[in-house]
Amino acid sequence: MPLRFTLMPPTQPPSPARRRSTTQGRQTRQAILKTAVNVASVEGLEGLSIGRLASELGMSKSGLFAHFGSKEELQLAAIATAQAIFINEVIRPTRKALPGMTRLYALMEAWLAYGERKVFAGGCFFAAAAMEFDSRPGVVRDRLADITNQWLQRLEKWIGEAKERGEIRADVDAAQLAFELHTLMWGANTMLQLYDNAQVKNQMKTAIAHRLQSIVN
Amino acid sequence: MPLRFTLMPPTQPPSPARRRSTTQGRQTRQAILKTAVNVASVEGLEGLSIGRLASELGMSKSGLFAHFGSKEELQLAAIATAQAIFINEVIRPTRKALPGMTRLYALMEAWLAYGERKVFAGGCFFAAAAMEFDSRPGVVRDRLADITNQWLQRLEKWIGEAKERGEIRADVDAAQLAFELHTLMWGANTMLQLYDNAQVKNQMKTAIAHRLQSIVN
Numbered sequence: 001m002p003l004r005f006t007l008m009p010p011t012q013p014p015s016p017a018r019r020r021s022t023t024q025g026r027q028t029r030q031a032i033l034k035t036a037v038n039v040a041s042v043e044g045l046e047g048l049s050i051g052r053l054a055s056e057l058g059m060s061k062s063g064l065f066a067h068f069g070s071k072e073e074l075q076l077a078a079i080a081t082a083q084a085i086f087i088n089e090v091i092r093p094t095r096k097a098l099p100g101m102t103r104l105y106a107l108m109e110a111w112l113a114y115g116e117r118k119v120f121a122g123g124c125f126f127a128a129a130a131m132e133f134d135s136r137p138g139v140v141r142d143r144l145a146d147i148t149n150q151w152l153q154r155l156e157k158w159i160g161e162a163k164e165r166g167e168i169r170a171d172v173d174a175a176q177l178a179f180e181l182h183t184l185m186w187g188a189n190t191m192l193q194l195y196d197n198a199q200v201k202n203q204m205k206t207a208i209a210h211r212l213q214s215i216v217n
Numbered sequence: 218m219p220l221r222f223t224l225m226p227p228t229q230p231p232s233p234a235r236r237r238s239t240t241q242g243r244q245t246r247q248a249i250l251k252t253a254v255n256v257a258s259v260e261g262l263e264g265l266s267i268g269r270l271a272s273e274l275g276m277s278k279s280g281l282f283a284h285f286g287s288k289e290e291l292q293l294a295a296i297a298t299a300q301a302i303f304i305n306e307v308i309r310p311t312r313k314a315l316p317g318m319t320r321l322y323a324l325m326e327a328w329l330a331y332g333e334r335k336v337f338a339g340g341c342f343f344a345a346a347a348m349e350f351d352s353r354p355g356v357v358r359d360r361l362a363d364i365t366n367q368w369l370q371r372l373e374k375w376i377g378e379a380k381e382r383g384e385i386r387a388d389v390d391a392a393q394l395a396f397e398l399h400t401l402m403w404g405a406n407t408m409l410q411l412y413d414n415a416q417v418k419n420q421m422k423t424a425i426a427h428r429l430q431s432i433v434n
Contacts, residue, residue, distance in 0.1 A: 042352045044261065122352035127407075131348040134410030135259045135339035145411050179420040180427065183404025190344075190403055191396070193351030194362050203396040210397065214431055 029067050032057060033081040036074060040082075041122035044132045045075045045140065075140050082125040083147060089114045091154075100162040101216065107158065108208050111185060115192060116201070123193040126151075127186045152178050168215045180211060246284050249274060250298040253291060257299075258339035261349045262292045262357065292357050299342040300364060306331045308371075317379040318433065324375065325425050328402060332409060333418070340410040343368075344403045369395050385432045397428055 035057055040048050049071060054061045068074040090110045097106035115124060122128055130148055133141040155178035162168045188204040252274055257265050266288060271278045285291040307327045314323040332341060339345055347365055350358040372395035379385045405421040 044263070044349065046261070046263075128348060128352075130411055131345060131407045132261065134407050135345075141411070148408075148411065176420055176423055176427075179405075179408070179417075180401065180424045183408060183421075183424065184397065184400050185404065186407055187400025187403035187405075188396075190348045190351050191365075191400060194347055194358070194365065200396075203393060204400075206393055207397045207400065210393075 025067070029077075030081075032059075032064065032067060033077055036078040037082045037085070037125065038121045040075075040078050041120035041125045041128060043122075045078065045129050046132065048074055048078060050074065072138075072140065076143060079129065079140070079143055079147070082120070082129075085119060086114075086126065089117075089119050099158070100165040101167045101212070104155075104158050104162055105212070107155075108181070108212070112205060112208070115189060115204075124186070124189040127189040130186070131190075148182075152182055155181060167217060169217055172215045177211070177215065181208065184208065184211065242284070246294075247298075249276075249281065249284060250294055253295040254299045254302070254342065255338045257292075257295050258337035258342045258345060260339075262295065262346050263349065265291055265295060267291065289355075289357065293360060296346065296357070296360055296364070299337070299346075302336060303331075303343065306334075306336050316375070317382040318384045318429075321372075321375050321379055322429070324372075325398070325429070329422060329425070332406060332421075341403070341406040344406040347403070348407075365399075369399055372398060384434060386434055389432045394428070394432065398425065401425065401428065 032053065036048055036053055039053065039056060043052075050061050050064050050068070053059075053074070054064050057064075064074075068077060090107070093110040093113075094103050094106040097103040126144070126147060130144045133144055152175075156174045159168070159172070159174040159177050163170065163172060163174060184207055188200070188207065191200050192204065249270065253265055253270055256270065256273060260269075267278050267281050267285070270276075270291070271281050274281075281291075285294060307324070310327040310330075311320050311323040314320040343361065343364060347361045350361055369392075373391045376385070376389070376391040376394050380387065380389060380391060401424055405417070405424065408417050409421065
């Protein structure tokens with residue numbers, strides 16, 4: 001009988017000891033990623049060297065390498081963690097809102113609140129990461145471009161719903177308005193980080209309100 | 218007679234040899250800064266280590282240190298160089314335009330053209346630098362905040378002139394409109410770097426046109 005090869009090793013139920021170590025491993029990984037996301041939001045994703053993070057966490061470099069084989073793997077894992085946090089902080093609060101303008105306003109409110117609460121130490125994680133990697137081709141930039149695209153599509157879809165409900169003018173181009181709200185938010189995020197004063201906060205809110213008021217029916 | 222101290226050393230006409238070496242020194246400094254600005258626009262101002270730049274220019278680290286005593290000094294000099302380039306590329310083309318909306322449109326056109334021509338390898342130098350340093354207190358961030366403020370004041374002044382000329386609605390808040398145009402430009406700059414396609418270019422232009430059309434008389 002010929003030998004059979006499979007790409008995956010045969011699965012076996014893990015022993016209690018292995019199960020415990022996997023849980024511990026997952027918790028350590030989560031703790032590393034929480035720190036990684038905050039370091040990256042202030043110092044950039046390029047600041048996420050294994051050495052920099054090891055000294056921040058008081059871990060050995062080899063200990064960190066056991067969790068993330070490379071800087072790029074660590075950067076991608078930090079992006080996934082930041083995305084989960086963003087969904088929880090900005091998207092989740094809008095779930096109960098009615099579709100259309102109500103939900104769109106709820107999203108803008110949630111995003112402004114996420115900025116004000118400083119969920120990430122250095123402001124919006126994605127605004128900072130996209131700006132940092134926008135000129136560096138590779139998997140990190142591609143991942144950030146995909147996430148930004150998902151966000152734009154969500155905005156466009158919700159604007160489309162408001163249009164279908166007759167809440168905004170029929171001649172509004174949903175993709176264009178999504179672009180305008182989004183670029184405003186990214187630019188305002190940097191302004192808030194740079195000056196951190198009440199004037200910028202008010203200007204941000206007024207800018208979003210202006211844009212939405214100009215298209216309501 | 219008491220000794221007199223002055224803060225400045227007494228000026229003496231330089232000898233021909235000294236004049237030559239000063240000119241050479243200035244040319245080398247300019248060449249270094251040109252490279253520094255392009256490296257920074259792609260890799261960030263933090264990427265401007267003396268070592269990184271020395272290897273890019275094929276110079277020794279000590280040779281670079283003779284021109285810039287520290288990384289911070291190099292970063293500030295790169296910012297000053299980028300500012301001179303920006304003034305030449307974006308402000309100068311508007312000098313002959315009439316005050317008011319004509320000059321404001323000319324400024325937006327010049328800024329869009331500066332982005333399209335990729336004057337800096339990594340897109341708008343100031344958008345990238347401000348985003349990179351917005352969470353890092355210090356002289357570099359302060360300088361970037363000052364330059365951003367000068368830009369906002371210029372926009373506000375020119376919007377004010379358009380208002381005085383009765384070209385835009387009297388209820389337009391010039392500072393708020395300056396903030397809205399500026400944040401849109403910063404956000405759009407990242408979008409253009411991230412996707413670099415015709416759609417984003419059109420959306421940028423349409424967004425600026427929308428904002429200006431909404432306030433004209």
